[in-house]
Amino acid sequence: MRLLGILAALSLSLFSSIAASESNSPAEKPFPEVTFDKVQEIFGHNLDTDDTVLKTLLLAIGMDHTSTESPHANERIGIPYIVHEGPGYWVARLKSGERKLEVLVNNALLLLFTKEEIPKAQETAFALMKSAADKGYWPADYYVAESNLSKRLTVDYTEGSSSARVMDEKSKVIAKDTMTRYNRCADMGFAPCQYRIGFWLSNSTKTLKDGLDVLRTAIHTSRNDTRYQGVLDGALIMAAKEIVFKGDQVGMDKVVREEYANLVKQQLAMLGKAAKESEKK
Known part of the structure; x- marks a missing residue:
């Protein structure tokens, strides 16, 4: 067959x-x-x-x-x-x-x-x-969480108010499940899940410090494993910018924020160089 x-x-x-x-x-x-x-x-x-x-x-x-x-x-x-x-x-x-x-x-x-x-x-x-x-297979947790995030956590609030409320409650349940799945694969040291959690937490004032701490961990993880090269370049730059722009809100030292600002410049320069070399081929 x-x-x-x-x-x-x-x-x-x-x-x-x-x-x-x-x-x-x-x-x-x-x-x-x-x-x-x-x-x-x-x-x-x-x-x-x-x-x-x-x-x-x-x-x-x-x-x-x-x-x-x-x-x-x-x-x-x-x-x-x-x-x-x-x-x-x-x-x-x-x-x-x-x-x-x-x-x-x-x-x-x-x-x-x-x-x-x-x-x-x-x-x-x-x-x-x-x-x-x-x-208990954490790579599958990553896939399910990403699918939930892109396909099931969007609510159309232009619809009727009662429908919107129902969807909102459903979204909360899915969001909780999604965060649990991201946490499981983040605990395994998987940088993409660490980035997701970091951005999620840093989007709220109450959890901003925790979010920035997770983003710093994600950056460290992805920079110390060559298998992430070319996969997480964009996430790394976004995370570093998040730390630079919001770090002062949680009392992060200026020197530390400047280190991440320099990291952004370094990464952008590397990407620009790679793009030029690719054009020559």
């Missing part, structure tokens, strides 16, 4: 109901065999995406996979394992009722990145990622 057929069937059946059962799977974790042709056959050029959330999701999965402290070390999660076994293998395990973490996440990745057009792919991928997050 072609990839389109099996994924379409999977998406339509799972969108209505995501079961909670779980069964055993192979204990061994063979080294995945990946070739460019195999990747192209399944994903086309979709892995080279401009979507910040999807790029960062892949980064999170890779960071968790290589962490010596990850509780998911034995899980075969990620693009290499999808390519190695083939889409049909992962879809079949899910259709059989298996809900192991690697099955949930890899099927979600298939739906998010496949070159095929799959009905309700985004909705089903979200449901699978939410199930994975509820099992």
Whole structure:
């Protein structure tokens, strides 16, 4: 059966109901065999995406996979394992009722990145990622939180007042859940989640100091890990500006604020230089 057929069937059946059962799977974790042709056959050029959330999701999965402290070390999660076994293998395990973490996440990745057009792919991928997050997989927490932030935390207050109040209450529940998810992945040292929390908290006078402290932590995290280069440049600059402009409100020393002002100049200069070099190529 072609990839389109099996994924379409999977998406339509799972969108209505995501079961909670779980069964055993192979204990061994063979080294995945990946070739460019195999990747192209399944994903086309979709892995080279401009979507910040999807790029960062892949980064999170890779960071968790290589962490010596990850509780998911034995899980075969990620693009290499999808390519190695083939889409049909992962879809079949899910259709059989298996809900192991690697099955949930890899099927979600298939739906998010496949070159095929799959009905309700985004909705089903979200449901699978939410199930994975509820099992303690922090990269899935990041994806669910980002999806909530962009798609579910916007209220149209131009509608009737009663409707607006209902939506507002619903948004509060979603916002609380979203912050909890960001906190979980921030606790794992994931800089994108630290930035989200920092900006969220610094937007309120009551939590401004906490927010700026979190932003300083996020900047430190992203500057000390080369894997974030080119991914969080914009967030780093925005965070440093936030510290410069609001630091005096919480008694931050002028010298410290000047350090972040210089960091902004340094980062902008680096980005400008990179842009010029790119134009020459």
